[in-house]
Amino acid sequence: MASDGNSCCTKDSTESSHPFGVDDILVKIGQFGKFQRLIYPCIFCMVIFTSVISLGFAFTASRVVYRCRIPECDGLENSYEKSWTEFSIPKTLSGQLDKCHRYRSSNSSSGQNSCNLESFDRVAETNCGEDFIFRDREITISNDFKIFCSDEWKLAMVGTINNVGKFFGIFLGGFISDRYGRRFVLTYGSLMSAVLGSVRSFSPNYYVFVTLGFLDNLFGATLYPTVFILGLEIVGPKVRVVAGTSIPFCGGIGGFLLALAAKNFQNWRWIERVFYFPALGFIVLPWIMPESFRWLLSQGEEKRAVEILQKAARINKRKLSDVSIEKLLQSNRQSLASAGSDTKNSKFPIVEAFKVFPWRIVICLLCWFTNVMVFYGLNLNLDFLGGNKYNSFMFVSLIEIPGILLPFLTMDRFGRRRSLFGYMFFSGIFILAMNYVNSEFVSLQLALYLLGKMTITASYQTLYFFTSEIFPTSVRNSLLSFCSMIGRFGSMVAPLTPLLANYYASAPAILFASCAILFSSMALLLPETRDMVLPTTLQEAQNIGQKEINAELDAEEELLETTT
The missing domain is CATH 1.20.1250.20 (MFS general substrate transporter like domains)
Structure with missing residues (x-):
């Protein structure tokens, strides 16, 4: 997945006079030490989870391959591919069996039905009704909720409705992240998404499924931009490009794992459960994921920011002097005052x-x-x-x-x-x-x-x-x-x-x-x-x-x- 925030690799014209900032502190305490290495697995897991949220409908709401059930020919052991489908079911322009139509039976209403070329009127077609034979063993919402033929547009609408939720979630996440912090968004966004996805796996009908999908993407859309920004904010300048590149890698890995799970389970309910049930473990994020010290400084919460930086220095086995902290705080206060003036003017x-x-x-x-x-x-x-x-x-x-x-x-x-x-x-x-x-x-x-x-x-x-x-x-x-x-x-x-x-x-x-x-x-x-x-x-x-x-x-x- 392409990533936000890659502009970190370029230089701003305002950087000619470089004040003492967080990057200088990170150079001293470790740009990618043990502190950052302990956090990044959580970041990678979060990105993999967001891929499942975004693309899961490709399997849970995918179309299945089916054909009409032909009572004259289908027996107790039904299978999709039969030789007699050549004269009992019309074909589409692509040469595939028509999913929703069959040739009308020409058998007499009296007597036993027979299955041969003469048994079907190959000029007259009729609808299948609601009785179908499926090619594969996969179960999606299509065959679970009986969404066939003229109703298949509902399957396509699942992805569109999900992305409408994502559309609003992006703005929601940006506002909340800047106002209440990165960790707040990641904790509640991931937990709400995990709960909604888990509940959705028990959906009794299509409308419950799409409603929960909308809400899942509404909360899930807040995660990727926030976790990407956090991933860049906690590392030093020399490793920021590598870090910013490694995060979207996990999007591709997430898609791979989604397809692997779908291939093995082939049941939409279990595909969701295998990812969303473990995601409930994100409830522990407040205890293992620190808040962004850059965000804390931008909010004037100097004490909490210093505590996290000192903790990072201890874990990385580096020293952080009081002089460096004081220089950082003075520079931050000047930046906040300047930013407030720029905003007004x-x-x-x-x-x-x-x-x-x-x-x-x-x-x-x-x-x-x-x-x-x-x-x-x-x-x-x-x-x-x-x-x-x-x-x-x-x-x-x-x-x-x-x-x-x-x-x-x-x-x-x-x-x-x-x-x-x-x-x-x-x-x-x-x-x-x-x-x-x-x-x-x-x-x-x-x-x-x-x-x-x-x-x-x-x-x-x-x-x-x-x-x-x-x-x-x-x-x-x-x-x-x-x-x-x-x-x-x-x-x-x-x-x-x-x-x-x-x-x-x-x-x-x-x-x-x-x-x-x-x-x-x-x-x-x-x-x-x-x-x-x-x-x-x-x-x-x-x-x-x-x-x-x-x-x-x-x-x-x-x-x-x-x-x-």
Whole structure:
């Protein structure tokens, strides 16, 4: 999963005069000592849990493969694949057995039914009713709550409703985290999600299931941004990039474990219980997870912050002098006073940003929507590949790991803009190419699909960096949150895309590919931020693109002078 907060790797223009801060303390007491190493397993478990919250519906609410029960032919030992289905059940355009229709029986109402070619009128079709034969032994809410045929849209709505809950949860988590602390959000958010998920595994009907799913995602959406921020706040500057990269790795591992559990249990109730029951253990977080000392200092709670820093020094077997603590507190008091003054005199609200560079914001919003839709859409449209959906989901989850690493190899060499363009463009090309590969070449289809997922993951990761760099400090968090909010609409659309396959099998792939290719070119219209100091004001942010244009004009003038 692409991660928040990656802008930690760049430098702000306000850092030229460096006051004594928390990073200086961490250098003294250990940037990633035993204290941090004891906390990080909890962080990793939390991220794995958030992956299950986000993607669990891919298995619990997935469609099952079924056909009509044919009383004339089906006996006591029923199985999905029978030779007589060739003349008793029509086929879809993709060559699969029609799930909801059968040929009308031509047997006389008197006498015993027979099962042969003459027994069915292959011109007249009729509905199955509510009697079906299933291909696999898996139990999802589809066959548990009798959601078949014309009601299958309800299955797609599960993911959309979950993401609506996540949409509101992101704002809820940000507000509560800044007001009441990181540990508060992680404790109550994880516990509420664990309780709701556990109760949901006993849902008696569809409506209870989706209601609890909405609430689960409402609370669960608060976890990832908060745990990511906490993970960055407790480590020193030299290991922050590595730490910030290791956290989203666990998102891919979480998807892998989810598919592994689904493959072995194949019952939606037990898939939920195997993850949500153990998550009830997060109730112990207040005793093992310290509050962020950075957040405590930002709230003026100096005593609690110092106690945690001294505890970290003891666990890391380092010394923390009273002089260092006093310098930290003095610097923090000055920062708080300055921040209070800046807040009162702020002249750079988000509305002003829209007036200064509206197209920059619009392009970012389109890129966010596309990246999120394609990223999650590829997790939910594994029917493209055929074969074993559990194994395919494992591959798609694990391929996120190299996708997270790729931007670190290209952003400094080729720049943010070209990297974003290239990853989005090639993701669309890979998905489009996969769509036109003959279904007999399963390995090639899988390879192209995984390349598409890897490159859109790299694009998503690059987009986090890019968005945080092209906007000024005064509105950076607000605009990053706004872009993430628009991205949530992409994750709401993604669960609905499998429905398009009912009308045209390749429709989801074409949608993903065309959006990725189309909007990738718009990324080239954004200003390049490689090797640039982060802007503080709107004017500085606007000048990023202007400086680039001026440099190009100067180069053209020099070329003209040399030729004349």
